[in-house]
Amino acid sequence: MKKVTILDIAKELNITFSSVARALNDHPGISAATKKAVRETADRLGYRQNKIASSLRSGRTNTIGIIVPSLKVSFFSSVVSGIEEIMNANGYTVLLYQSHESKNQEAKGITTFLNSRVDGIIASISTETDSAASFSEVVDRKTPLVFFDRHLPELSVPSVTIDDYKGGFIATEHLIKQGFRRIMHITSSKDITIFRERLRGYMDALLHYGIPVDEELVVKGDFSGQFGKDVINDFHMRGEHFDAVFALEDYTAMGVLEQLRELNIRVPEEVGVIGFANEAFGSLVSPGLSTIDQQTILMGKEAANLFLQNIGDQAPHQRLILEPILVTRASSLRRS
Numbered sequence: 001m002k003k004v005t006i007l008d009i010a011k012e013l014n015i016t017f018s019s020v021a022r023a024l025n026d027h028p029g030i031s032a033a034t035k036k037a038v039r040e041t042a043d044r045l046g047y048r049q050n051k052i053a054s055s056l057r058s059g060r061t062n063t064i065g066i067i068v069p070s071l072k073v074s075f076f077s078s079v080v081s082g083i084e085e086i087m088n089a090n091g092y093t094v095l096l097y098q099s100h101e102s103k104n105q106e107a108k109g110i111t112t113f114l115n116s117r118v119d120g121i122i123a124s125i126s127t128e129t130d131s132a133a134s135f136s137e138v139v140d141r142k143t144p145l146v147f148f149d150r151h152l153p154e155l156s157v158p159s160v161t162i163d164d165y166k167g168g169f170i171a172t173e174h175l176i177k178q179g180f181r182r183i184m185h186i187t188s189s190k191d192i193t194i195f196r197e198r199l200r201g202y203m204d205a206l207l208h209y210g211i212p213v214d215e216e217l218v219v220k221g222d223f224s225g226q227f228g229k230d231v232i233n234d235f236h237m238r239g240e241h242f243d244a245v246f247a248l249e250d251y252t253a254m255g256v257l258e259q260l261r262e263l264n265i266r267v268p269e270e271v272g273v274i275g276f277a278n279e280a281f282g283s284l285v286s287p288g289l290s291t292i293d294q295q296t297i298l299m300g301k302e303a304a305n306l307f308l309q310n311i312g313d314q315a316p317h318q319r320l321i322l323e324p325i326l327v328t329r330a331s332s333l334r335r336s
Contacts, residue, residue: 004047012041026091063093064307065113067123069101069150073251074280075296076124079148082300083122090308092119103128110134120144120311122303125152127190144310148303149294150194158306160299160320164194167292167324168201169208171246171274174290174326176209178334180244180272182217186231186256187248189220195248198276202246216240223248228255236263243271244332250275250282250291257285257331272332278325288329295322 010020015034023030023038041047064087068076084094095118097109106126113121114137121138124147132152138145139155147159175183185202188195203213221227228247232255235242247253253275260267267273267287274290275282282289302320309318 004042004045006047008045009038009041009047012045013037061117061119062091063095063116063118065095065097065109065116065118065121067097067099067106067109067113067121069099069124069126071096071098073277075149075277075294078296079124079300079303082297082302083304084300085297086301086304086308099126101126101128103130103134107134110138114138114141114143118143120146120307122146122148122307124148125150127188127192130191144307146303146307146310148299150192153193156317158310158318158320160302160306160322161194162292162294162299162322162324164197164324165201165204167276167294168198168246169205170201170324170326171198171276171292172202172205173209174328175244175246175272175274175332176205176211178244178268178272178332180334181211182214182242183211183244183246184217184219184231184235184242185246185248186219186221186223186228186252188223190222198248217242223252225251225255225258228252229259230255232256232259232263236265245271245273247273247275250277250279250289253289253291253331254281254285257287257289268330268332268334272334274332278327282327283329287331290329290332291327293325293327295325298322 006017006020010017019030019034020038023035026035066080066083068080071077080096087094097112099106099109103126106129120143132155135145135152135155139157145157147157149161151159151161172183185199187199206213219231245256247256253273256273257267260271265271276292278291278293282291299322306318
């Protein structure tokens with residue numbers, strides 16, 4: 001069966017080859033009526049556009065690369081969903097790469113995307129990322145780059161984050177208003193901006209309400225559900241008193257809940273618990289996990305919009321900071 005070409009469409013519509021080519025590439029100089037006629041005729045004749053040839057002519061592939069630490073975490077998959085909605089609506093294909101919290105894997109993903117000639121990259125850095133070297137190559141190549149959630153402040157590129165300081169403050173404030181005073185904060189041992197800001201918000205909330213900061217109640221480590229369990233078990237074995245826990249993210253908070261249950265410590269009557277990120281499981285466990293919602297879908301959409309603006313060089317260094325939202329559930333509610 002003979003392959004349908006642009007010339008066939010041009011003959012069918014009695015217009016020039018170049019008009020068909022520009023219509024298929026959504027050129028602004030072609031009327032909407034002509035574009036519609038070309039698309040309908042192309043579909044009817046069974047025309048399939050040669051994406052490789054098209055990208056060589058335009059210098060664009062209409063694909064973007066997204067780098068996330070892990071798609072197993074619903075926070076990241078939800079942000080990706082928001083990105084895809086906007087990018088797909090604007091004719092882009094999305095390629096996904098997971099760093100698995102490894103800076104080496106992250107660097108490999110960047111190289112893969114650059115070699116694939118993506119039109120740009122949207123990324124959230126790994127917990128191991130301690131320099132801007134890999135992402136600097138993206139900037140040096142003038143490939144559009146946008147960060148979401150975790151970013152590198154030293155790079156002048158667009159980013160969308162949550163107000164992590166405010167999130168840490170209102171999480172701690174909520175526990176204080178529920179009557180808790182000996183509030184433990186489990187945070188990361190790695191120097192990452194978002195976790196550092198949540199810790200700062202925690203400390204400032206305590207001081208604001210006249211509660212001294214006890215460094216013994218600030219626990220740092222490689223956050224995970226197991227780490228949350230280990231911290232609670234360790235405090236219990238040593239007889240260290242605490243009446244609430246603010247965990248840097250929900251998986252660690254879930255580990256806290258599980259260990260408290262194993263130790264027959266009642267939540268929230270004896271110990272209140274709050275996490276961060278509003279992972280999907282938080283509303284399904286018992287007691288329901290209080291948390292801070294990061295507006296993930298909106299974060300993804302705003303990151304995509306910044307990317308599109310960056311392509312047009314309209315807002316190359318804009319940094320958006322979204323509002324955190326307190327989500328209260330049974331794990332922290334001691335007062336009505």
